[in-house]
Amino acid sequence: MEPRYDRAARALHWLAGVLLLGQCAFGYWMDGIARNTPERAFFINLHKSTGLLIGLLILLRIFWHLTRPTPRYPITLPRQQQYLALGVHRVLYLLMLAMPVSGYLASNFSKYGVKFFNLVVLPPWGSDDKLIYGAFNQSHKIAAVLLLTLVALHVLAALWHAWLRDGIFSRISLRPF
Ligand code: HEM
Numbered sequence: 001m002e003p004r005y006d007r008a009a010r011a012l013h014w015l016a017g018v019l020l021l022g023q024c025a026f027g028y029w030m031d032g033i034a035r036n037t038p039e040r041a042f043f044i045n046l047h048k049s050t051g052l053l054i055g056l057l058i059l060l061r062i063f064w065h066l067t068r069p070t071p072r073y074p075i076t077l078p079r080q081q082q083y084l085a086l087g088v089h090r091v092l093y094l095l096m097l098a099m100p101v102s103g104y105l106a107s108n109f110s111k112y113g114v115k116f117f118n119l120v121v122l123p124p125w126g127s128d129d130k131l132i133y134g135a136f137n138q139s140h141k142i143a144a145v146l147l148l149t150l151v152a153l154h155v156l157a158a159l160w161h162a163w164l165r166d167g168i169f170s171r172i173s174l175r176p177f
Pocket residue numbers: 009013016017018020021065070085089090092093096151154155158159168169170171172
C-alpha cells in the first residue's frame with residue numbers, strides 16, 4: 001500500500017477547502033448588497049469574523065504541513081509532475097494565508113475595524129487611511145482570483161489522477177483505509 005497523508009492532514013484539507021470556497025462565495029455574494037446600509041455592515045462583519053476563524057484553521061493546517069513530511073510519491077509518477085505538484089501546493093498555502101491576512105490588514109486601516117460576530121468590537125490598530133486600505137483590499141480581491149484559478153487547476157489534476165486510478169487521489173481521500 002502506497003503512503004498517504006495522515007488522518008488529520010486529510011481532514012484539514014477537506015474542511016479548509018470547503019470553508020475557503022464557501023467564504024469566497026460569501027465574499028462575491030456581498031458585492032450585491034447596497035453600500036452604506038446596515039444590512040451590508042452586518043454581513044461584512046460576519047464575513048470578517050468567519051474569515052478570521054478560517055485564518056486560524058489555515059495556520060493550524062500550515063503548522064501540520066511543516067511539521068510532517070509529505071508522503072513519498074509512487075515511483076510511477078514522473079519527477080517533473082512531483083515537483084509541479086509540490087510547487088502548486090506551496091503557492092496554494094501562500095494564497096490560503098494571503099486571504100485572511102490581507103482582509104485583516106485592510107480592516108485595520110479603516111475606521112470600522114472588526115465587530116467580531118457583530119458582538120465584540122475589535123478596534124482598528126492602524127490609521128483610517130484610504131490608500132493603505134485600498135492596497136490591502138485590492139490584494140484581497142486579487143488573491144481570491146488567483147486562489148480560485150489555482151484551485152480549479154488543482155481539482156482538474158486531481159480528477160485526472162482519480163480517472164487514471166494511479167493512487168494519487170487516495171493519498172488525500174477521506175476513506176479510512
Ligand atoms: C479550496 C480548495 C482546495 C485547496 C486550497 C487545496 C489545497 C491542497 C494542498 C495545499 C495540498 C497539498 C497538501 C500537503 O502537501 O500538505 C492538496 C492535496 C491534494 N488535494 Fe487539494 N485543495 C483543495 C481542494 C481540492 C479538491 C476539491 C480536490 C479534489 C477534487 C483536491 C484534491 C487533492 C489531492 C488528490 C491532493 C493530493 C495531491 C498529492 O498528494 O500530490 N483538493 N490540496
